[in-house]
Amino acid sequence: MARDPGAGWLSVSQLAAREGVSRARALQWLASGRIGGARRIGHHWAIPVGASIVRRAPGRPRARARPAADRLLREMARKYLWWLKPGEAPKPDATIVQVMELGDHGDVLRLEAALGREPLASALRRAGPGQLSPRSWVYWHYRLGLAEPGRVPRPPRRRFT
Numbered sequence: 001m002a003r004d005p006g007a008g009w010l011s012v013s014q015l016a017a018r019e020g021v022s023r024a025r026a027l028q029w030l031a032s033g034r035i036g037g038a039r040r041i042g043h044h045w046a047i048p049v050g051a052s053i054v055r056r057a058p059g060r061p062r063a064r065a066r067p068a069a070d071r072l073l074r075e076m077a078r079k080y081l082w083w084l085k086p087g088e089a090p091k092p093d094a095t096i097v098q099v100m101e102l103g104d105h106g107d108v109l110r111l112e113a114a115l116g117r118e119p120l121a122s123a124l125r126r127a128g129p130g131q132l133s134p135r136s137w138v139y140w141h142y143r144l145g146l147a148e149p150g151r152v153p154r155p156p157r158r159r160f161t
Contacts, residue, residue: 120140127155
């Protein structure tokens with residue numbers, strides 16, 4: 001008797017029907033690797049009949065770690081905060097502001113892509129006196145949409161008592 005080659009495998013729609021979820025949810029499980037033994041074949045999935053779903057704890061998912069962003073910040077710190085010893089860990093804002101001041105266009109784009117605009121805007125708001133030149137101060141306020149034309153806030157100033 002010939003064995004049916006499809007008897008040991010499920011399609012995405014069959015998995016979704018078995019688990020009582022939408023096809024989109026089943027695809028999310030497959031993409032995140034939560035279905036043991038599932039194989040992607042082109043645009044299709046082959047799911048073992050006995051495959052189980054790796055369940056997660058209830059509640060909101062934990063914030064994802066950003067190892068690529070952390071690695072990029074360390075790389076940028078080595079390049080733009082060259083005076084620090086290898087064991088010294090600079091604050092992320094110091095690295096971001098230094099790249100905003102001295103960085104070449106490629107490094108700025110990489111940093112913005114890895115972190116997003118909000119961390120750059122936060123670092124700009126917390127920049128200390130003298131960290132950014134007047135030209136960079138104006139440029140970054142316009143670039144990040146923090147100022148209207150002609151209404152750039154004054155840069156922080158050093159105060160001597």
